[in-house]
Amino acid sequence: MAKLTDKMVEGQPDLLADLDAETLATDDLLTEEMLVNMGPQHPSTHGVLRILLRTDGEVVREATPHIGYLHRCAEKIGENVAPFQFIPTTDRLDYLAAMNNNQTFSVAVEQLVGIEVPERAVTIRILMAELNRIASHLVSLGAYGLDMGAFTPFLYAFRERERIMDLFEAACGARLTYSYITIGGVTMDLPDGFTDACREFLEYLEPKIHEYNQLLSYNQIFIKRAGGVGVISAADAIAWGLTGPCLRASGVRWDLRRCMPYEGYEQYDFEVPIGLPQGGEPPVPPGVPQPRVPRGVVVGDCWSRYFVRVIEMYWSVHLVRQALDRLRPGEHKAKLPRSLKLPVGEIYFEGENPRGQLGFLVIGDGSPVPSRVKVRGPSFNNLSITSHVCRDCLLADVPAIVGSIDIVMGEVDR
Amino acid sequence: MTAEEITAVLEQELADAIAGADSGGMHPHVWVTAVRLHDVMQFLRDDSRLQFNMLRCVSGVDGPASNEIDVVYDLLSMQPAVSELWRARHAFAVKVRLDRANPHVPSVADLWPTADWHEREAYDLFGIVFDGHPDSIKDHDGLHPQRILCPDDWVGYPLRKDYVFPDEYHGIPGKLEAVPPGPG
Numbered sequence: 001m002a003k004l005t006d007k008m009v010e011g012q013p014d015l016l017a018d019l020d021a022e023t024l025a026t027d028d029l030l031t032e033e034m035l036v037n038m039g040p041q042h043p044s045t046h047g048v049l050r051i052l053l054r055t056d057g058e059v060v061r062e063a064t065p066h067i068g069y070l071h072r073c074a075e076k077i078g079e080n081v082a083p084f085q086f087i088p089t090t091d092r093l094d095y096l097a098a099m100n101n102n103q104t105f106s107v108a109v110e111q112l113v114g115i116e117v118p119e120r121a122v123t124i125r126i127l128m129a130e131l132n133r134i135a136s137h138l139v140s141l142g143a144y145g146l147d148m149g150a151f152t153p154f155l156y157a158f159r160e161r162e163r164i165m166d167l168f169e170a171a172c173g174a175r176l177t178y179s180y181i182t183i184g185g186v187t188m189d190l191p192d193g194f195t196d197a198c199r200e201f202l203e204y205l206e207p208k209i210h211e212y213n214q215l216l217s218y219n220q221i222f223i224k225r226a227g228g229v230g231v232i233s234a235a236d237a238i239a240w241g242l243t244g245p246c247l248r249a250s251g252v253r254w255d256l257r258r259c260m261p262y263e264g265y266e267q268y269d270f271e272v273p274i275g276l277p278q279g280g281e282p283p284v285p286p287g288v289p290q291p292r293v294p295r296g297v298v299v300g301d302c303w304s305r306y307f308v309r310v311i312e313m314y315w316s317v318h319l320v321r322q323a324l325d326r327l328r329p330g331e332h333k334a335k336l337p338r339s340l341k342l343p344v345g346e347i348y349f350e351g352e353n354p355r356g357q358l359g360f361l362v363i364g365d366g367s368p369v370p371s372r373v374k375v376r377g378p379s380f381n382n383l384s385i386t387s388h389v390c391r392d393c394l395l396a397d398v399p400a401i402v403g404s405i406d407i408v409m410g411e412v413d414r
Numbered sequence: 415m416t417a418e419e420i421t422a423v424l425e426q427e428l429a430d431a432i433a434g435a436d437s438g439g440m441h442p443h444v445w446v447t448a449v450r451l452h453d454v455m456q457f458l459r460d461d462s463r464l465q466f467n468m469l470r471c472v473s474g475v476d477g478p479a480s481n482e483i484d485v486v487y488d489l490l491s492m493q494p495a496v497s498e499l500w501r502a503r504h505a506f507a508v509k510v511r512l513d514r515a516n517p518h519v520p521s522v523a524d525l526w527p528t529a530d531w532h533e534r535e536a537y538d539l540f541g542i543v544f545d546g547h548p549d550s551i552k553d554h555d556g557l558h559p560q561r562i563l564c565p566d567d568w569v570g571y572p573l574r575k576d577y578v579f580p581d582e583y584h585g586i587p588g589k590l591e592a593v594p595p596g597p598g
Contacts, residue, residue, distance in 0.1 A: 067563065068561075068564060068565070071564065073573070075573060076572060076573055111440065238468050238492065239467075240527050241468060241470065241526070252492075252494075253495065253497075253498065254492060254499075254500045259492075259500060259502045345439055345440060346439070346440065347440045348441050348488050359488070361473050371475075372473070372476075374475075374486075376471040376473075376488075380531065381528055381531070385527075388527070413563060
């Protein structure tokens with residue numbers, strides 16, 4: 001009783017004066033459920049995502065994502081244009097990983113039609129896809145730090161990403177929507193001096209990843225915010241169709257590049273990092289300081305999802321180096337007819353994108369335009385677990401969980 | 415298991431539910447009758463030989479020429495491993511052909527929760543009704559899953575081949591001709 005009156009403003013009438021201590025105690029504990037609208041314009045929802053929260057005090061009883069604000073019916077475009085013309089639309093699915101989208105769609109169409117891609121083109125594609133994976137994870141890392149209240153890593157991550165954008169600009173002229181990887185190969189060969197610039201960048205980037213670990217990953221405040229929060233079990237992750245770092249963080253060592261190899265990934269040497277309990281040592285390429293999972297981390301929590309991406313950056317650097325070593329002179333594009341006719345048939349192909357498995361169902365009917373293109377966006381599936389994970393979590397943990405899932409709305413809404 | 419073996423298992427165990435198969439192409443699949451779809455999917459998930467633990471994708475495919483609409487379920491079986499790389503056991507697809515005028519199929523969201531959003535999307539863009547969907551609402555179109563990408567009051571199913579884009583939506587012109595001429 002004394003505590004309550006202490007808080008009151010002097011000179012104001014004491015509204016609680018008539019109430020006895022018992023009523024006050026129960027009234028103080030009782031909370032009213034409230035609907036809170038997070039988004040669609042909220043800095044931590046990463047685009048136009050709206051999450052309707054039913055809160056009981058600080059506890060979220062129910063979180064319902066409402067999506068579709070960025071819906072452009074990309075699949076309708078897909079069945080009205082030739083596959084070549086659909087490539088620019090794939091750029092705009094996961095716009096932080098346009099190279100990977102281009103690659104996955106191209107491989108799907110190539111497998112359907114039966115196109116042999118020249119070796120140099122395949123190597124350039126892997127080079128670009130892995131560079132884009134680094135760029136995408138850098139954004140994810142920086143933005144996640146920002147969600148958790150750390151501003152500096154965001155600027156550092158974007159500084160590094162800028163150099164990857166410069167490399168892409170040199171190769172294809174674009175900085176975000178490349179349409180560089182195309183059906184049959186890549187649109188143009190690498191410019192002079194690209195490999196040297198790329199190697200120089202990798203030398204620059206690799207020590208920086210260790211710096212991020214010291215700056216953000218092992219930061220006690222960051223671990224307290226992300227560690228042990230939003231834990232997803234392996235069984236749940238599979239049932240909800242999670243893929244990519246979100247699935248691996250739950251302890252599932254699954255990566256399409258290794259488990260169902262395409263584009264010759266089986267010839268490359270790399271490991272698949274997964275979420276580990278405290279004290280765990282994720283595999284890293286030789287010559288890199290061994291990271292160690294700190295205290296307060298549980299397999300499948302937000303921190304694990306974040307950290308899997310950091311370790312993947314190491315392996316992507318390793319893959320880019322291998323691709324650079326493999327570059328041999330040759331054709332950069334297969335010779336294709338001007339109007340590519342799709343056979344009567346269909347294919348469902350998935351590729352490992354930075355955010356998970358991007359899938360394309362392409363159905364051909366003998367004409368140059370497919371009769372159906374279905375896009376399976378990894379973020380769409382990854383986001384669908386939100387309401388399950390956010391049940392009974394704290395309000396302040398919702399941005400931590402949604403941020404760690406690392407969604408791109410262009411791909412969720414398509 | 416190869417696609418032929420999976421088809422053989424299904425034809426042996428659930429012969430009355432299988433309406434056809436194509437296990438030779440690039441996208442091996444079986445055709446299942448709509449009424450038995452849930453049984454087949456449950457069998458595919460739970461049978462010790464098959465163990466399709468991941469539902470990768472649910473796609474609608476419109477075929478106005480034959481007045482049919484298809485639903486394609488892409489499944490994947492992932493073999494667990496302790497501290498090693500998981501292995502891909504096998505991938506397969508299940509198709510079901512529905513009447514375009516009144517497409518109804520049982521929901522599989524109770525088997526794979528990921529189907530929840532996929533089925534909502536298939537309703538939203540194709541008008542396929544998944545009976546028993548956990549997030550269904552009842553309105554003048556009957557009981558059906560909620561829309562997910564389009565607004566709740568959107569009319570029509572955009573990915574149907576005969577869909578006509580609306581002239582306007584809440585005062586927003588839908589076609590260039592419908593835009594009123596501006597000053598000058």
